[in-house]
Amino acid sequence: MPDPLISLRNITKVFGTGPTAFQALKGVDLDIAAGDFIAVMGPSGSGKSTTMNILGCLDVPTGGTFLFRGHHVETLDRDQRALLRRKYLGFVFQGFNLLSRTSALENVELPLLYRGDDRKARRDAGMAALDKVGLANWWDHTPAELSGGQQQRVAIARAIVTRPDVLLADEPTGNLDSERSVEIMELLSGLNREGITVLMVTHEPDMAAFARTVVHFKDGLVERINANHHEREAVSV
Template identity: 85%
Template sequence: MADNAFISLRGITKVYGEGATAFQALKGVDLDVAQGDFVAVMGPSGSGKSTAMNILGCLDVPTSGAFMFKGVHVETLDRDQRALLRRKYLGFVFQGFNLLARTTALENVELPLLYRGDAKDARREAAMSALEKVGLDKWWDHTPAELSGGQQQRVAIARAIVTNPDVLLADEPTGNLDSERSVEIMELLRGLNRDAGITVLMVTHEPDMAEFARTIVHFKDGLVDRIEQGAGKRAMH
């Protein structure tokens, strides 16, 4: 296991079901992620990439193997401890935005802080700051129906970063957007990675979106098939 790895997976397996119906989604995954990296995870359907991301996001647990996050053996944590880790260190962005329809952009962004029990004034200040980072502070009082798809995804990203996470996990963040909006969202993610130092882990099936990343990890048949450098590292200099 790499001594300085921010995130390390070693021999990670994941089996669903039992006996004759058992399906092995992961077959011994080894992966290191450096702090501050921007990683795109790619692979065909059924390759194991989504299962691996669910484990990295503490939404699922491996059947066997070691998962180290900031020096902690995550595979030994119970459900409540994993939830605490998620709340404190991780932010999530999904393809479908997952915004509450009848609430404003500001209120949507405040939600993680509300769950955390932060005071109202502190919530509002942090949420406005997050909206400002994604260029939507002037749209704070608009509901999702009054925002474009790209703006809705920006609100979702603001909600993911309002807790100042160390890691942002993005699952097909441009999947519902046209090419122009997709590039805008990728530029935003790259800016957050560069300027805020947030480690970004992104699942995508689009090679041109993966090129925004510094590292591209290809999954195949439940294993890491290969790792290559993306264009993002060059573009950021």
């Protein structure tokens, strides 16, 4: 078996200090292989969001080691983590989090702007990403002019425009009805088949069924890991 893309060893996270301190993670071990599609499940307070924040380099663990492509991440400073996010990670949030009063294309181009791409490169890549999520004709619409499902697809286009290694999705279907949810999941599955590693937090078993691997969290620890190849085949019509 090749080295995992991401490797967490004995990750702990404590919020606050003294008597009010709260231990959110109590020693998480998790290996994520390149190309996997992982659904993270668990009741609220189980540590799944904290783990996702650490995996997304938005937060740092209190203890333990975090290897990404064999490099230590837990020792990186704020700006180094930002550069790592810029280069290797893409984010999709439950609330879409698009910039308001800003066209779909400008939203999608934003990560490229920070990467320093020129105008033409930004436009070409942005349009390609919008095309991939099926919204090429909607490039000049602002979020207010788009439906929830469309907004989430713009957010996915923004996440993949930099061709990241890992796509992190925090309850991407949480604000959508079941029909739109399935559309989004199919989109994520398709991206995964093209080689992007997908990490998704969800509490809906229907959505988790799209993943190759389901990681269950409980009380700040990984409770169990299930593989579910056949279920995914069965659900995706």
